Amino acid sequence: MSVAESDKTLRNEPKITPELVAEHGLKPDEYQRILDLIGREPTLTELGIFSAMWNEHCSYKSSKVHLRGLPTEAPWVIQGPGENAGVIDIGDGLAVVFKMESHNHPSYIEPYQGATTGVGGILRDVFTMGARPIACLNAISFGDPKHPKTRHLVSGVVAGIGGYGNSFGVPTVGGQTRFHTRYNGNNLVNAMAVGLARTDSIFYAAASGVGMPIVYLGSKTGRDGIHGASMASAEFGEDSDEKRPTVQVGDPFAEKLLLEACLEIMQKDCVIAIQDMGAAGLTCSAVEMGAKGDLGVTLDLEKVPTREAGMSGYEMMLSESQERMLMVLKPEKEKEAEDIFRKWGLDFAIVGETTPTKRFLIRHNGEMLADLPIKELGDEAPVYNRPFVETPKQPVIDAKDVKHPLPVADALLKLIGTPDLCSKRWVWEQYDHIIGGNTVQRPGGDAAVVRVEEGPKGLAMTTDVTPRYCEADPFEGGKQAVAEAYRNICAVGGLPLAITDNLNFGNPERPEIMGQFVGCVRGIGAACKALDFPVVSGNVSLYNETNGRAILPTPTIGGVGVLDDFTKSMSLGFKNDGDAILLIGEKPSWLGQSIYLRDVCGREEGAPPPVELELEKRHGEFVRKLILDGQVTAAHDLSDGGLAVAIAEMAMAGSRGATLDAAPAGADAHGYWFGEDQARYVVTVKPEQVKAVVEAAQVAGVAIAQIGTVGGDTVAIAGEKPLAVSDLSQRFEAWLPEYMAGTNS
Amino acid sequence: MKSAVLVFPGINRERDMARTLKLVSGVEPAMVWHADTELPAGTDLVVVPGGFSYGDYLRCGAIAARAPIMDAVRAHAAKGGLVLGVCNGFQILCESGLLPGVLMRNSKLKFICHDVHLRVERSDTPFTRGYNAGQVIRVPVAHGEGNYVADDETIKAIESEGRVIFRYCAADGTLGDPYNVNGAINAIAGIVNEGGNVAGMMPHPENHVESIIGSTDGRGLFAGLVAQFGKAA
Numbered sequence: 001m002s003v004a005e006s007d008k009t010l011r012n013e014p015k016i017t018p019e020l021v022a023e024h025g026l027k028p029d030e031y032q033r034i035l036d037l038i039g040r041e042p043t044l045t046e047l048g049i050f051s052a053m054w055n056e057h058c059s060y061k062s063s064k065v066h067l068r069g070l071p072t073e074a075p076w077v078i079q080g081p082g083e084n085a086g087v088i089d090i091g092d093g094l095a096v097v098f099k100m101e102s103h104n105h106p107s108y109i110e111p112y113q114g115a116t117t118g119v120g121g122i123l124r125d126v127f128t129m130g131a132r133p134i135a136c137l138n139a140i141s142f143g144d145p146k147h148p149k150t151r152h153l154v155s156g157v158v159a160g161i162g163g164y165g166n167s168f169g170v171p172t173v174g175g176q177t178r179f180h181t182r183y184n185g186n187n188l189v190n191a192m193a194v195g196l197a198r199t200d201s202i203f204y205a206a207a208s209g210v211g212m213p214i215v216y217l218g219s220k221t222g223r224d225g226i227h228g229a230s231m232a233s234a235e236f237g238e239d240s241d242e243k244r245p246t247v248q249v250g251d252p253f254a255e256k257l258l259l260e261a262c263l264e265i266m267q268k269d270c271v272i273a274i275q276d277m278g279a280a281g282l283t284c285s286a287v288e289m290g291a292k293g294d295l296g297v298t299l300d301l302e303k304v305p306t307r308e309a310g311m312s313g314y315e316m317m318l319s320e321s322q323e324r325m326l327m328v329l330k331p332e333k334e335k336e337a338e339d340i341f342r343k344w345g346l347d348f349a350i351v352g353e354t355t356p357t358k359r360f361l362i363r364h365n366g367e368m369l370a371d372l373p374i375k376e377l378g379d380e381a382p383v384y385n386r387p388f389v390e391t392p393k394q395p396v397i398d399a400k401d402v403k404h405p406l407p408v409a410d411a412l413l414k415l416i417g418t419p420d421l422c423s424k425r426w427v428w429e430q431y432d433h434i435i436g437g438n439t440v441q442r443p444g445g446d447a448a449v450v451r452v453e454e455g456p457k458g459l460a461m462t463t464d465v466t467p468r469y470c471e472a473d474p475f476e477g478g479k480q481a482v483a484e485a486y487r488n489i490c491a492v493g494g495l496p497l498a499i500t501d502n503l504n505f506g507n508p509e510r511p512e513i514m515g516q517f518v519g520c521v522r523g524i525g526a527a528c529k530a531l532d533f534p535v536v537s538g539n540v541s542l543y544n545e546t547n548g549r550a551i552l553p554t555p556t557i558g559g560v561g562v563l564d565d566f567t568k569s570m571s572l573g574f575k576n577d578g579d580a581i582l583l584i585g586e587k588p589s590w591l592g593q594s595i596y597l598r599d600v601c602g603r604e605e606g607a608p609p610p611v612e613l614e615l616e617k618r619h620g621e622f623v624r625k626l627i628l629d630g631q632v633t634a635a636h637d638l639s640d641g642g643l644a645v646a647i648a649e650m651a652m653a654g655s656r657g658a659t660l661d662a663a664p665a666g667a668d669a670h671g672y673w674f675g676e677d678q679a680r681y682v683v684t685v686k687p688e689q690v691k692a693v694v695e696a697a698q699v700a701g702v703a704i705a706q707i708g709t710v711g712g713d714t715v716a717i718a719g720e721k722p723l724a725v726s727d728l729s730q731r732f733e734a735w736l737p738e739y740m741a742g743t744n745s
Numbered sequence: 746m747k748s749a750v751l752v753f754p755g756i757n758r759e760r761d762m763a764r765t766l767k768l769v770s771g772v773e774p775a776m777v778w779h780a781d782t783e784l785p786a787g788t789d790l791v792v793v794p795g796g797f798s799y800g801d802y803l804r805c806g807a808i809a810a811r812a813p814i815m816d817a818v819r820a821h822a823a824k825g826g827l828v829l830g831v832c833n834g835f836q837i838l839c840e841s842g843l844l845p846g847v848l849m850r851n852s853k854l855k856f857i858c859h860d861v862h863l864r865v866e867r868s869d870t871p872f873t874r875g876y877n878a879g880q881v882i883r884v885p886v887a888h889g890e891g892n893y894v895a896d897d898e899t900i901k902a903i904e905s906e907g908r909v910i911f912r913y914c915a916a917d918g919t920l921g922d923p924y925n926v927n928g929a930i931n932a933i934a935g936i937v938n939e940g941g942n943v944a945g946m947m948p949h950p951e952n953h954v955e956s957i958i959g960s961t962d963g964r965g966l967f968a969g970l971v972a973q974f975g976k977a978a
Contacts (some may be wrong), residue, residue, distance in 0.1 A: 169757025
């Protein structure tokens, strides 16, 4: 059908008014762009399609120009950003497929369902590419614990993440949980999924071949989530609760069936192209399949399985009902594929076909609802190079100028029981983290380690970011997020391979927010480049603001590394009395933006610790080699809370104490014990190996010093009150369960 | 030992169970689809694995208990054949009438995943002969509804007939509320039927069979079953 012919059958009812355009989240100049592109007034369905394709969430219109600068290549990268998920080669014919994505806005409106569908969406991204998910991680950020909504949000989000992953059957092995007033009206839920595939059977979205059947699979389409992606592309006001109908409902059972059915038909070689229906549902998935394959797509909506009668074409195109897929099948395999889907009790319907026209045609009961150029829907989306201002530099705080309210031991005991540093056991014990029988290192350590199939390889995985650093200095904060992911993987013996980034920021139309974004992305890029740690997938979540107050800039980094022999992975707990405790890296003193300065001194200020990427690489490689050579008995990276907190964590994990030398003469003791200088690790070594390890460090140009010895049942710093490990553990474990029970605040 | 692992839609620990059966018995188990009506000929042991059959949107295990394959499982059990249900499998066996009682929501109303200690109450069943009576083993739980409940008369019968095979306990084997992770009556973690040939338990012995992944404490259960069928397996 030619454009002219289809125009005749397009019905412009209702008339597109400026109000209707605004309701679709399109700016007047963006609407003009649509008029210029198609040369006529769009139909309502077409307007809906444009709003779905051109919102921030789907088009990356504010972030695109900056994301282009990120390093995305390495010899082991099979697929970088732009597909459902990134793919890396780990050898032996195996590929790891992974991505992280936010579900922030829905999780604030309806925490349980918002979190479940976040997990469901990211799992679909991974198995769409032919990978069986083997691990999930997450990073969740909540408001001030004293805020009346916080407890409810924590409870709902954690139950939702668990509710989906546990039922679907993937272990949730790691994550971060933090609290800060700046997330009061806008909590964050970043979910990451990691899957395993064979390098020779990765599946992509690009359709190929004309006249190929387009098949709809999975759950039925309902009226849920209409305009979900547009909702996620706007700020919140007082009325955010009224947006509840835009949140979808997750069905992990349907997703589990979809997983098994998809993997089965992929194995039977039935699939040409596959795309999951995530944000903007049928619209986005169909356009991507066609556009990536240089083909047109025609859909006949009366064939779409629906949950209720009387759904309009407009609603079907914008529904975000979960657990749905679109596929192009090999025509000769259609019957075989259908039988597999019927076996799993899933809907299977041929809803359209590929065409040579590069047009996106939508018909419903014979009526033409849309006729749009398919490539331009994605390619011609607006791109903004928004104005930005650089975040002003903060003054460097000298530890010696800080007034210390508590002795070191008392400060340590206090810190270990604070919301950010306390044990998150209450959270991860609600997640099945052992299903699969491959979890080598469970949650609570530096990085989780999961065995790959029958071994000997293992994967090390972590999620990291320190938002207060990003706020104070976006460039250093961006670098630090990547460096910490790198360190956490090295600390378990893994070789860091690639990252996924989940960039959560406020309103990009404000130059200072855009400045945070640009600075963080540049920092991430610099670190990825220096550490050979490319970005292979990611997601941008902007407009995380309520009533004009933005979240802390939170570019969460999900890192993946590999161990050639999973049995060599290292844990952080002290193992043997008498082992020497060695500090790798420079002696600390940096208190600016430290947890100590914030939670003990009540000062949230200063420049964050600078990240020297060359040192990160050298120290990380050194620690990894020590671990793989069997020279250390425990290893831990230093981050929030500095040296004292790291030692306490190692003592609690190993249920044994340590005696520690006093801070070096001339150093500020609090700066030494709580400074958050980067590129540092603590390792323990058998006494007879100390000499060899110290010599190896000197040869490698790595600063190293023995700072104490493992043993006893207290953490005893010379000149300080010894702290019983049991008291530390009691405080460490107490805060979160007591908070959730409402008994401590 | 020839074993059959049942697969219902939504079951998700069937792969863990199959791998463990293969590891300990040396024989790959048959995976049996819920819509089938017969077990493979010569099946020694039927295992109903863990997961969320049919999403567990209704009462846990209630739909699976009515699947076509369950008639064959009931017939197998009636002939004295061995049946083991773990987690959702335990719930399914209770719902299908093969075991008494029911699994309610955990007393603290949350899903729990962590290692627990179990006291092996007797070693003269096919499921526990790999252990000594009184032995304490450490295995993980991962469930939201594992709180075993039955009426007084049933509990009395189960206890007087010595049909409790595992109880939640402390590392030294003592019983007490802090160790009873889901609030089960009498800290019951696993039971057998009157014939002693059908067992159900909430914890996951199949996830603790390798020292590098947790521990090997779950191995005794499977090793005992293999021994039951002798080397000919």
